[in-house]
Amino acid sequence: MRRLQPSTLIPTTLLALATASAVLAPLTAAEAAPEHASVSTGPTGVVVNTSWTMRGEDGDYILGGQTRRYAADDGITATGTEAGVHLNVPGAPWDLFLTPADGDVLEAGRTYTDDASLADVTVPSLDLYGEGRGCSASTGRFTINEIAVTGSNLTAFSATFEHHCEGARAAAYGSVAWQATAPAAPVQPLVSIRTDKKHTGYGKRLVVTARVSNDSPVRTLSVFGTPYGQKRVLITRDQVDSDGVLRFSTRLARRTALSVVFDGGDQFQDKRDSTTVTVSAGLASKMFGKFHRSGKYAVYGPKHPAVMASAVAPNHRGDCLRFRLQFKVNGVWGYDSVVRCARLSKKSVAGVKLPYDRRLVGIPFRLRAEWLGDKSNTAANGPWKLARFSGSARVAARPLADFGAWRPELVAR
Secondary structure: OOEOOOOOOOOOEOOOOOOOOOOOOOOOHHHHOOOOOEEEEOOOOOEEEEEEEEEEOOOOOOOOOOEEEEEHHHOOEEEEEOOEEEEEEOOOOEEEEEEOOOOOOOOOOOEEEEOOOOOOOOOOEEEEEEOOEOOOOEEEEEEEEEEEEEOOEEEEEEEEEEEEEOOOOOOEEEEEEEEEOOOOOOOOOOEEEEEOOOEEEOOOEEEEEEEEOOOOOOOEEEEEEEEOOOOOEEEEEEEOOOOOEEEEEEEOOOOEEEEEEEOOOOOOOOEEEEEEEEEEOEEEEEEEOOEEEEOOEEEEOOOOOEEEEEEEEOOOOOOEEEEEEEEEEOOEEEEEEEEEEEEOOOOOEEEEEEOOOHHHEOOOEEEEEEEOOOOOOEOEEOOOEEEEEOOOOOHHHOOOHHHHOOOOOOEEO
16 A cells, blocks of 8 residues: 655645554453343353344434444343244334245354345345334345244344345444343444544644444554545554544645545454545745835835745646735725736746836735635635835825726736
């Protein structure tokens, strides 16, 4: 994977914060048990496990991005045989139906796929209902981890499932155990990525927060950035904290798609999430030529033009930069004059000049560079730079009523 190299414009842009990946130690049975798992002693004196945990992706109709956890004390029940199992949480209520294809049976170690949006006995069936929500058409898959039947009575059961409602891409994931000999398997972890701002300025600090479900046994996340028009680069790969959070700051140069990637290995599905941050261009301006300072003003003497140059970051060589000139008359800035397109040089710099004119002596004026924006960087304005001309002539005593016929013009350099 190519890593981002420090930029001459923003040395810290998308700089990799960490590259080391920690090796995960196997979890003990107690550590692997879901937070709300119930461990009790069954009729034969054997320790059994009962729990039901679900979480939904954003956009899932059934869970709506929420998590639900239940234990034996919540009244979880399970009935059925190898021909089908029904699990229920009465107080919620929640109902889960897992059925093999017609003529088949449920067996431990097998995964069953329901790829028919409507009822079809020739394929396995997965249905999930709860809290007043259900689907007329469900698809998904489920894996049986344990099933034990004595006569026509279910005595132990555990499974994991992935449920899609009405053909939606978003899923609800779950793991159930009822009087099982082992704790319920971990639920598929989900990830998300957010930033403290959806829009930022060039080189400004941006805080990125990537998350994975806090009960995930896999604790490493990778965060990538794809700047507009460029290849994807790794920003950081690091372990999350105890809350499943990986938070860091970075600086962006242009519109960037940020993505978090969860590598589930052989245990889980890989997951990813993304968000896009827009970035305004950075503008820096400076007055040049022969002048002296008087407070905030650059004062140019007779016959010396006022010159301003501006740089745009990141580099936008060949693109247009607009410049605006205004005069302060009777305490009000106005009488705009605009250079609509000063082409940026190879170093992304352009400039303008205002030739000296004795009719402008003593009249305050200001100059500003304006980036109009493109797909890479949104619009931005540079700072106003204040200036005036000095000299013995002073036509400025009248309020420039003749500016309608005579308007000073900027000249691109």
